[in-house]
Amino acid sequence: MIQRRIRHEPIAYITGHKEFFGIEFYVDPRVIIPRPETELLVEQALELANRRFPRSCISTDIGTGCGAIAIALASNLTQAKVYATDISASALEVAAINCQRHGVTGQVQLLQGDLLDPIPEPVHLVVANLPYIRDSEIAELSAESKLFEPMIALAGGEDGLEWIRKLLSQAGDKMSQDGAILIEIGYEQGVAVASLATEVFPEAAIRIVPDLSGHDRVVIIDDVYR
Ligand SMILES: C[S@@+](CC[C@H](N)C(=O)[O-])C[C@H]1O[C@@H](n2cnc3c(N)ncnc32)[C@H](O)[C@@H]1O
Numbered sequence: 001m002i003q004r005r006i007r008h009e010p011i012a013y014i015t016g017h018k019e020f021f022g023i024e025f026y027v028d029p030r031v032i033i034p035r036p037e038t039e040l041l042v043e044q045a046l047e048l049a050n051r052r053f054p055r056s057c058i059s060t061d062i063g064t065g066c067g068a069i070a071i072a073l074a075s076n077l078t079q080a081k082v083y084a085t086d087i088s089a090s091a092l093e094v095a096a097i098n099c100q101r102h103g104v105t106g107q108v109q110l111l112q113g114d115l116l117d118p119i120p121e122p123v124h125l126v127v128a129n130l131p132y133i134r135d136s137e138i139a140e141l142s143a144e145s146k147l148f149e150p151m152i153a154l155a156g157g158e159d160g161l162e163w164i165r166k167l168l169s170q171a172g173d174k175m176s177q178d179g180a181i182l183i184e185i186g187y188e189q190g191v192a193v194a195s196l197a198t199e200v201f202p203e204a205a206i207r208i209v210p211d212l213s214g215h216d217r218v219v220i221i222d223d224v225y226r
Contacts, residue, residue: 067095190216
């Protein structure tokens with residue numbers, strides 16, 4: 001184990017688990033290791049789901065990786081059904097292990113495909129932590145990330161917004177009228193993502209929520225067609 005760590009392998013891959021939102025997840029190099037910052041995205045989604053869709057809520061977790069967001073939502077929202085998508089079939093194998101372990105296979109449906117493409121019905125919440133690192137910043141990542149985490153989970157194109165831009169352009173066709181979109185962002189991307197969202201959903205209420213360090217971390221696009 002020490003030899004593996006000396007070669008920069010992340011501790012979570014060596015031990016095979018990582019805690020996220022108070023839940024233990026199995027992880028291996030098929031998936032990115034869930035980050036504590038992403039707990040804010042889950043908190044905001046839970047608050048919206050409970051306030052706006054208390055009886056039944058159809059949510060998504062787009063780019064689910066090990067299933068962290070989908071399983072945290074399903075475990076805390078008994079009224080929810082969650083569609084969890086990923087382009088990576090091997091990531092979905094890990095998500096399936098975690099859904100089994102946490103007894104949410106009836107609530108979380110895993111679907112392979114590009115962003116919202118596989119979603120079969122209109123949803124109330126689009127929740128997404130997509131790759132948002134700029135191509136030019138990949139070289140500056142830690143050795144742990146560069147050598148071991150899947151690049152498909154990190155690289156967000158030239159400006160880091162390639163997948164977020166595409167998600168926003170798809171979202172209108174996949175949501176209920178009163179739905180909301182919650183997206184995790186890099187700390188310098190708040191203004192850019194809010195302005196992309198305004199172009200696509202001019203009537204929506206758009207908020208940028210900072211994390212505990214005071215950095216912009218989540219963009220919420222609420223009441224998409226109010
Ligand atoms: C930053 S990781 C987030 C993983 C997990 N949701 C979390 O928060 O820990 C991004 C995930 O998006 C997936 N992904 C990348 N491009 C995608 C696409 N076009 N459609 C669906 N998923 C995609 C990656 O395979 C990866 O699992």
